Structures are given as C-alpha cells and as structure tokens.
Amino acid sequence: MNRKYKCQIYYALKGFYSIFSLLVIIIGVVFVLIKFLHIPPSIGVILITTSWVLPFIFQKKIKDRFTKNALVEFNDNSFSIATSNLNDDAMISNMNYNWDEVKAFKFYFTPSKLTYLSIYLKDGSHKQFGFKDNKTEVESINGESVFSIFYFFVKNYNKYNPKGEEINFVPGLLAKPIGIILLCVLAVLIITDIILHVFKYDNNIGFLIFGTGLFFGLLVQRTQQKKLFKRMIRLD
Numbered sequence: 001m002n003r004k005y006k007c008q009i010y011y012a013l014k015g016f017y018s019i020f021s022l023l024v025i026i027i028g029v030v031f032v033l034i035k036f037l038h039i040p041p042s043i044g045v046i047l048i049t050t051s052w053v054l055p056f057i058f059q060k061k062i063k064d065r066f067t068k069n070a071l072v073e074f075n076d077n078s079f080s081i082a083t084s085n086l087n088d089d090a091m092i093s094n095m096n097y098n099w100d101e102v103k104a105f106k107f108y109f110t111p112s113k114l115t116y117l118s119i120y121l122k123d124g125s126h127k128q129f130g131f132k133d134n135k136t137e138v139e140s141i142n143g144e145s146v147f148s149i150f151y152f153f154v155k156n157y158n159k160y161n162p163k164g165e166e167i168n169f170v171p172g173l174l175a176k177p178i179g180i181i182l183l184c185v186l187a188v189l190i191i192t193d194i195i196l197h198v199f200k201y202d203n204n205i206g207f208l209i210f211g212t213g214l215f216f217g218l219l220v221q222r223t224q225q226k227k228l229f230k231r232m233i234r235l236d
Contacts, residue, residue, distance in 0.1 A: 009131060023052065133146050
C-alpha cells in the first residue's frame with residue numbers, strides 16, 4: 001500500500017535562529033557606531049527598534065524564505081519526506097525512515113494550523129518536522145492530513161508486530177505528571193511573589209506579570225495536550 005501527500009514544511013527553528021542572530025549583529029553594529037563614530041543614542045534606539053519591528057512587518061516573506069514544498073510518501077515498510085524549493089521546485093533533500101527504525105512519535109498542533117511531527121528513532125536520535133498543512137487539530141484527525149495518513153500506517157505497522165516492538169505515541173511534556181509539577185512550582189512562585197508585594201518586601205511587579213502570563217499559557221497547553229492524548233487513546 002502506498003500513499004502520497006503534498007504539503008509544505010516550515011523550518012521555524014532555523015528561521016528563529018537566523019533572525020535572532022541578525023538582530024544581535026545589528027544591535028552590536030549600532031553600539032559600535034555609538035561608541036566609535038559617536039552617533040546620537042536616539043538614532044541608535046530608532047535603528048534597534050526598527051530592526052525588531054521589521055520582522056513583524058515582513059512576516060509572510062520571512063516565513064516563505066524558510067518554507068519548502070514537501071512530498072510525503074508512505075508505504076508498509078517506510079515513509080519519506082522529499083523537500084523542494086517553493087519557486088522552481090528544485091529538489092533539496094529526500095529523507096527516508098523505515099518503520100522498524102522508529103521507536104515513538106509525537107504530534108503537536110498550533111493555532112496557526114501548523115502540524116509538528118517528532119519521531120524518536122531506536123538509535124536514540126529524534127527528528128522534528130513542521131508541516132504547513134493548513135488544518136486544525138480536529139480537521140487533521142477527521143480528514144486527510146499528514147497526521148491521519150501517518151497514524152494509519154503506524155496502526156498498520158503495530159497490528160503486525162509483537163508487543164514491545166510497536167511504535168508508541170508520546171504525550172507532550174505538560175500532559176505528563178511532570179507537567180503538573182512544573183505548573184505547581186510556578187504557581188507557588190507566583191503566590192510567593194504576591195505575598196511579598198502585599199507586605200511591601202518587593203516592589204518589582206515584572207515577574208508577577210510574566211509568571212502569571214506564563215502560567216496560564218502553560219495551563220492552556222497542558223489542556224490541549226491532554227485532550228490530544230485522550231483522542232489518541234480513543235483512536236486506538
């Protein structure tokens with residue numbers, strides 16, 4: 001049995017490191033200009049602020065720069081991911097993985113309709129791919145998608161292999177017991193910070209704002225990851 005699926009791959013981490021490195025270089029250049037060429041600090045502030053704002057203005061073009069076409073091909077023995085340029089469709093790479101090399105996998109769906117797949121190989125290494133599948137979690141589970149096809153072949157592989165040799169689904173970190181521990185530790189820190197504010201021992205409100213936002217963000221992620229884990233159990 002063979003299945004092919006066309007989509008795109010977005011190299012988010014590579015894009016982040018590239019933009020972040022460029023911004024650090026720009027900041028370094030601005031400080032050199034201020035120190036040695038004695039340009040007014042106000043101009044330096046404008047240059048730095050502009051350099052941080054531009055990535056948001058040209059977000060689509062930047063994302064396109066780190067996006068490639070992808071053809072994902074599945075069969076009973078393996079699956080492969082062939083990537084090519086958006087413009088000329090020139091081949092960039094062709095990655096192939098045998099099912100018997102894969103120990104476990106993990107999926108994560110983002111609000112921007114990116115589907116992240118992590119595969120954990122038996123040699124101890126792991127790979128992550130960010131597919132621009134333009135589908136929500138529910139659409140990916142119920143319709144044709146990278147997720148649904150991948151999972152179909154995983155189930156088929158597990159069906160004909162003995163216990164202990166299956167490819168297992170790995171829940172997200174926050175869906176594990178350690179996730180609730182992390183949330184509890186963060187909650188204790190926030191409560192401690194509130195108490196310090198009440199008794200005037202600390203006037204710095206920065207951590208309280210940041211910590212509270214981080215706590216609720218992680219809480220939402222834990223809820224989503226647990227829901228996905230329960231869905232995966234039902235799919236089995």
